[in-house]
Amino acid sequence: MHDLPDSPVLIEPANGVAHVRGATDIPLTESTVGEFLRDTADRFPERLAVVFREQGIRWTWREFDDHVDQLAAGFLSLGITRGDRVGIWSPNRFEWLLTQFATARIGAVLVNINPAYRVSELEYALHKVGCKALVTAGSFKTSNYISMLLDVVPELASHEAAHWRSARLPELRTVISMGDWDVAGVMPFQSVMKCGEDLLRDKADAVSGTAVELSAQDRINIQFTSGTTGSPKGATLTHRNIVNNARFVAMAMKLSEADSLCIPVPLYHCFGMVLGVLACVSVGAKMVFPGEGFDAGATLGAVAEERCTALHGVPTMFIAELAHPEFASFDLSSLRTGIMAGSPCPVETMNQVVTRMHMSEVTIAYGMTETSPVSFQSATTDPLDRRTTTVGRIQPHLEVKIVDASGHTVPVGETGELCTKGYSVMSGYWGDGDKTRESVVGGWMHTGDLATIDADGYCNIVGRSKDMVIRGGENIYPREIEEYLFRHPKIQNVQVFGVPDEKNGEELCAWIVLRESERATEEDIKSFCRGQIAHYKVPKYIRFVDAMPETVTGKVQKFAMREEMIRALKLSEQKTA
Template identity: 60%
Template sequence: MQQKSYVQGACDAPLIGATIGDYLDTVIERFSDNLALVVPSQDVRWTYREFGRRVDALAAGLLKLGLQSGDRIGIWSQNCAEWVLTQFATAKAGLIMVNINPAYRRAELEYVLKKVECSALILAPSFKTSNYLEMLQDVAPEIARCAPGRLQSERLPRLRQVIRLGAEKTGGMLNFDDLLDADDEDLRRLREVSRQLQFDDPINIQFTSGTTGAPKGATLTHHNILNNGFFIGEAMRLTDADRLCIPVPLYHCFGMVLGNLACVTHGATMVYPGEGFDAKAVLETVQAERCTGLHGVPTMFIALLEHPDFAQYDLSTLRTGIMAGSPCPIEVMRRVIDQMHMHEITIAYGMTETSPVSFQSAVDDPLDLRVSTIGRVHPHLEVKIVDAEGRIVPRGAKGELLTRGYSVMLGYWGDEEKTREAIDAARWMHTGDLAVIDENGFCSIVGRSKDMVIRGGENIYPREVEEFLYRHPKVQDVQCVGVPDQKYGEELCACVILRPGMQADADEIRAFCEGQIAHYKIPRYVRFVDAFPMTVTGKIQKYLLRERMGTELGLS
């Protein structure tokens, strides 16, 4: 009988049946003197014992404000020690932490706070060019006139508490550090509240990053993200001796699950090289802290490899890490392994709605498979590849990837219709990604179902063409999108970023393809760009790129 594209993650290690708070307490008992968190820019070097004490104090402080289990509390901030304290403190108190994208502006902030009806908001004063205090006061001008903790806003009627980071005081806002002064009675109440929590309770709302349109609030439980973080760390073979450099945004699953929870579940050290990604800061931090692991999206690794001082840094302590967030160029992976000593780097694949990882390569997978696939299915999960009619396809055939298991979100907050569109009656999460599973269970992502270009009846998978163009010696990065065409319906457009100092024209790029790939796959249009539209996490927003190219070419 022909083997079908269905796989499941058999595993001897059982799922963790505990809340995040309870599991953190067991980790602190085992690794109390291990470094938990290092943030050089804040002069933070906390052991697990110190980290746990601050988490408990903050959790108790939040409850003391009158917040109750199930209330939503937003956090709008860059990477910092306060962010991870909030992550674990809200979990201990049974509050639902709402991750707010640091790149959001006024309208987006208002949308998110209203959508999930946040009772409280923790925010940084500013980050890069964003003045968060000013934007919030534009949305809720009543803040300046209200006493701390007594906010009544016409546009944000459910928001009662605003807590700012930093030492300075702002009218109408509480100060983060003031919440850390918990007494014995406060801590006793926290313990009572924590005992009532269940691991299937919602604990986190993450708004999808907007690569395909308007964001939706994926609602995740203790069980979702705690287990996913644990098995991610297992795949990396993390131990309490590891130090993981985390330059990816904490507001996203990549930072808070693949980074923070992978570390904490193994007693490893979380290391933040800065408030946002900076290639020089990452290189300096890896060297100074002797990091053994490093996370990043492909564009981050490209920036590190292309940094003019790259060769001056000692990265020899690195062994593992994760490259994820968007498809990983094979040539970039080879350079990371060869030049950054990351011989045990893994590739991870998933989506926010699945907590997020559902496939990951193993550190001892053959090199060719680690650079050409996303590995095999994660423990305790099921995956199938289906055709347009929903039938499972044979191994080696393309189709949409569906995921089922402990990691699938509860749903989109306040949006039953969108939830039903994403999760079917059998609890399969429809990812929208096109994939192929081989006879040994290794999976390759070949594109997004919405990214597929249909040229005169021929299906073109942009990912396949991109991988070929990465071989061109002058090409640093490339993304292919479909643009309208009267004759064929769609034509392929290659958007190319050249290596520094290089020059090329469209004819040269097309000539490189001649005789190497099918004629209909050769891009009709080649545009040279300086950068791609991206989310804060480094995901390419292809729908924006597609719109821009259509406009520039006069086709839309």
């Protein structure tokens, strides 16, 4: 546990040092995820809780809670118990949501598997944490999950559900399918629900009896971080981590049971699972899922037809929504708030979200999976300039300092690495003590993000430490240049990064997506920069593209752009000490 000592609250730094501590007047809860849902279902049994528009699902809180109990009992009937790992490999579907809460209710550990994973990544994830069961969709976009799973577990094709054993994944015992597959060794999701119904009929307290034994300190969720090098690490979170983070996120948005949140962000990520689902559970707000994956039109349609008051998204999602050809036809007047997070939020995009999408109380949040995830969030009442240029102030019960390369806390306004301490810090990387000790030192999570904290306690994320470009001895933060280029009227999206250069060590490159029907040349862009920003900040290379390479969560993959430019320009990396 990484609770803070009885130290004074420091929303604003003291003595000119970039070190802040959140408020502690609202105590932390020791509720488990299962109790969290049950309490809300008891308070608002007949209020609408869940809408999956693509699947035609509309449940009240009582119906939702009952379905969770049924699936939890189904898992128990399959021999899944406290501490067992259950993988979920699926886009946004109702089965994902039920699995999230059913595993938590019996103390099993939910393992979030990226819907974009392919064969080797799937095998790695299942093997790394020793999954006992896997709940999986049949397909999503270009992913044929059935085919990939049979590559890893060919035994499924020739043995009945209770009789196969995997040579490559010896701990895996059960595969549960969404929909009917023509595969002998797979058990349909609805069959597991039926097993749960039968068990509850015979033993009404089968689930509740198990839940009594659980602790908020139990590890309950594993999320694989998407590093650009090396194998993904399994950040392991407790009930206490994610329940409390969801509560404080909802409070910052002023969310209540009267609100309706549109959730187009993926459930497998903290943004969907914690900032979306659990935040709604904390107050009884309705959660609306527009579809299995992100679609700008479907999202705008869901907001308009369900009269959503809040909308989550990464910047690229908001950019796509604002650029939708039929944007003006959607009535978004019900919107009030939401969260833009996941990657740096362009100032111009934020301004348009406020003015054109009616999200006058939209907030910016910053965090990482390893901190459950949010550490900083703007308030709905913060001035717009604060919400467009910072990620807000420190969240309750957390502590953050900005440190230099030697580990010393830097003065206010200076750039350094952001480190977080408090209840939200993960229990560790599953099965990887060395990596855990590298990242969490003395209770401080070293994020690898470069940031500043001003005299009022507002934090600005300058970029990733690995994204910083050093050109001829000058430290350049790509985000600063991106923000400037976003002012260009023809630019819809832009990403700036460094590429190797024999003379200067690195040079800047910009990838640009132009607005529909617009045209521009490299010289147009460079002319826009000259005389406005320092000469060394003007990108040497400019490429116009139709879209940026992204993860399934909408995070831009700068490493992929860098690799592409190195190949295209026939550059070579310089060896350094």
